[in-house]
Amino acid sequence: MQAQSLLLLPMAFLLCPGAWAGEIIGGKNAKPHSRPYMAYLEIQRKEKTYICGGFLVSENFVLTAAHCNGDEITVKLGAHNISEQERSQQEIPVCHQILHPQYDNETTNNDIMLLQLAETVKLNKWLKTIPLPRTNKRVKPGTKCSVAGWGRTSRQSKSAPVTTLQEANLKVLEDDVCLKNPDVTYYDYDAFTMMCVGDLKKGKASFMGDSGGPLVCGKRAQGIVSWGSQKSASPGVYTRVSTFIPWIEEMMRTLEP
Numbered sequence: 053m054q055a056q057s058l059l060l061l062p063m064a065f066l067l068c069p070g071a072w073a074g075e076i077i078g079g080k081n082a083k084p085h086s087r088p089y090m091a092y093l094e095i096q097r098k099e100k101t102y103i104c105g106g107f108l109v110s111e112n113f114v115l116t117a118a119h120c121n122g123d124e125i126t127v128k129l130g131a132h133n134i135s136e137q138e139r140s141q142q143e144i145p146v147c148h149q150i151l152h153p154q155y156d157n158e159t160t161n162n163d164i165m166l167l168q169l170a171e172t173v174k175l176n177k178w179l180k181t182i183p184l185p186r187t188n189k190r191v192k193p194g195t196k197c198s199v200a201g202w203g204r205t206s207r208q209s210k211s212a213p214v215t216t217l218q219e220a221n222l223k224v225l226e227d228d229v230c231l232k233n234p235d236v237t238y239y240d241y242d243a244f245t246m247m248c249v250g251d252l253k254k255g256k257a258s259f260m261g262d263s264g265g266p267l268v269c270g271k272r273a274q275g276i277v278s279w280g281s282q283k284s285a286s287p288g289v290y291t292r293v294s295t296f297i298p299w300i301e302e303m304m305r306t307l308e309p
Contacts (some may be wrong), residue, residue, distance in 0.1 A: 076192050077107030084132040085140060087200055089182035089273070090217060092134050093167075093264065095122035099258030105201045105265025106182050107273055111172045113145075113304055115184075117276050117291065118155040118165040125149065127169060129178040130213070134202055135215040138180035144168045150303050152296065159240035161206040162292045163278040165264075182266065182273045187297040195224045197269040199277060222251050222288075224269070229287055237281040238289075245295050247275045250287035 055304060066309035082222045091106035106116035106127065116129055130140040139226040148168035155162045173179060191197070200219040241248070267275030267290045275290030293300075 059266045070298075076098060078180075082083070082132070082200055082217040084217075085130070085146070085178050087217065087268075088130065088178055088180040090129075090131070090265070091116070092128040092131050092199060092202060093120060093126070094126045095120060096124040097122035100232045103202065103262065105262035105277065106167065107266040108179070108182055109184060109273070109300070110304060110308075111175060112308065114167040114169065115266075115276065115293075116165050116167060117163045117278055119157065119160060119163055119278075120264040121149050121151055121165060122250070125167060127167065129173055129230070131177075131217075134214045141171055142179060144173065145269050148307065150307070159242075160279050160289075161240065161242050161245055162296075164276060164293075164296050164300075168307050180266070183271060184297060185272050185274055185294040185296060189294045190292075191204060191224045191247070191269050191274050193224050195269050197222060197224060197267050197274065200269050201265045201277070205254065214285070222249055222272075224249055225287055225298065230289060233282050233287070235283060236284060237279075237283075238285075241289060245292055247290040248287045249275065249290050249293045252285055305308065 055306060089107045091108055093104040093106050093116060095102040102122065104116055104120035106114045108129060109115050125146040127144050127146060128139040129142045129144070131138060146167045147170040150166040150168065152162040152164045153205060198219055198221050200217055202217060220284060225248040227248055230238045231243060249269070263277050265277045266273035267277065274293055276293060278289050278291050280288040
């Protein structure tokens, strides 16, 4: 099962059977600039434009999903309404896309990518980094987290992505919710590299942010929006960031200006 990004032009999604691109369903408008780490990615791939989410982890790097790779990527930071030229915004091209070497676009395993920015960002009240978890520090099932993005707000609608940042709350589930799920979509779930997230009792399992955006638990980015099922009341799957901390740190040390 291969995850796909949100297609911006024309206004539709590229989805393989049973998969979703990133979206916020049933969420609400985020308070402007309350998530100063959020990144909006415009991706050029084979003369088409896609979008993904991401998050700022240093003045030179943004973390996102590996399936958000493209021929060229531009990152917009400090944004709330991406259709307006807000004075808070900084738009910077990506100079290096560093996909995890074991990323598998068939199973979507190791779905993580580090983006090196062509310029150093100017941190301020609108734009800040978000801390990452400690290596292999797992989030306890039942932990309440949140996700945000600029994606579509309905699975049925063919509408364009929204222009203002949306957010929703959900929680970390036991791995078995995905591992033992009868839906064939979850056959490729790997508990070491992935997180099972949703709220099946309250019907919040479909509250997903744009692919590549962060799952924030407490004040740390614990997950990356990766893939899930199109069926209602199904959990979402996120890349488990804590598994990849050594790789992230090594890449940043190697490439840091």
